[in-house]
Amino acid sequence: MTPDENVLARLTIAIFRxxxxxxxxxxxxxxxxxxxxxxxxxxxxxxxxxAGASRPATSYAGGEPDQISIEFFFDGTGVAADATTMRDRxxxxxxxxxxxxDTHQPPYLRLSWADYYFQGVLTxxxxxxxxxxxxxxxLRAKVKASFQEVIAPSDRANVERKASPDLYQTWLVSEGDxxxxxxxxxYGSPDYWRPLAEANxxxxxxxxxxxxxxxxxxxxxxxVRRP
Numbered sequence: 645m646t647p648d649e650n651v652l653a654r655l656t657i658a659i660f661r662x663x664x665x666x667x668x669x670x671x672x673x674x675x676x677x678x679x680x681x682x683x684x685x686x687x688x689x690x691x692x693x694x695a696g697a698s699r700p701a702t703s704y705a706g707g708e709p710d711q712i713s714i715e716f717f718f719d720g721t722g723v724a725a726d727a728t729t730m731r732d733r734x735x736x737x738x739x740x741x742x743x744x745x746d747t748h749q750p751p752y753l754r755l756s757w758a759d760y761y762f763q764g765v766l767t768x769x770x771x772x773x774x775x776x777x778x779x780x781x782x783l784r785a786k787v788k789a790s791f792q793e794v795i796a797p798s799d800r801a802n803v804e805r806k807a808s809p810d811l812y813q814t815w816l817v818s819e820g821d822x823x824x825x826x827x828x829x830x831y832g833s834p835d836y837w838r839p840l841a842e843a844n845x846x847x848x849x850x851x852x853x854x855x856x857x858x859x860x861x862x863x864x865x866x867x868v869r870r871p
């Protein structure tokens with residue numbers, strides 16, 4: 645038996661000044677662990693109707709931040725804490741959605757519970773008071789809190805590699821775009837314009853239609869052909 649086997653693991657929120665999530669300057673711990681945690685993940689897709697096609701071309705347009713919602717319970721009847729302690733703990737949670745004077749923004753948060761953790765910000769907190777003393781002060785409360793994922797810049801660069809020429813991508817053509825400029829931006833050389841034109845079966849690569857979506861094959865698949 646290890647020394648920690650009989651210790652209840654509580655959900656804890658570490659508080660950070662910036663989205664690098666380094667050097668927490670505070671912590672908040674639940675009074676009671678939640679009984680459920682709801683998780684949501686969404687993707688966005690764009691549907692472009694090519695000329696003469698019977699169905700739109702669907703392409704991945706990016707992912708939405710993950711979302712979680714948790715209901716916290718607070719009791720100040722004296723069973724677990726007194727009324728003042730309960731209200732202080734509740735106000736400390738609500739403060740995580742407030743603007744900080746030192747950073748001019750709400751703090752970034754890391755929720756940890758056993759081997760689960762989630763990094764993000766508190767986007768909303770809905771409070772329901774359930775019991776009051778004779779003076780009208782709340783003794784019990786429920787808070788439905790919603791958190792939105794925030795990915796540290798270093799993690800985003802390492803994991804997503806969003807600008808990598810080794811991944812399939814799409815390009816929404818804007819007014820003034822040219823195929824050689826797109827090739828230079830994506831592959832690092834305008835000489836990639838020809839395989840890019842072939843991949844999209846462009847009859848006239850010199851004339852791109854604003855609003856059209858181009859498929860950008862991986863650099864290794866595109867190859868380079870000198871004019």
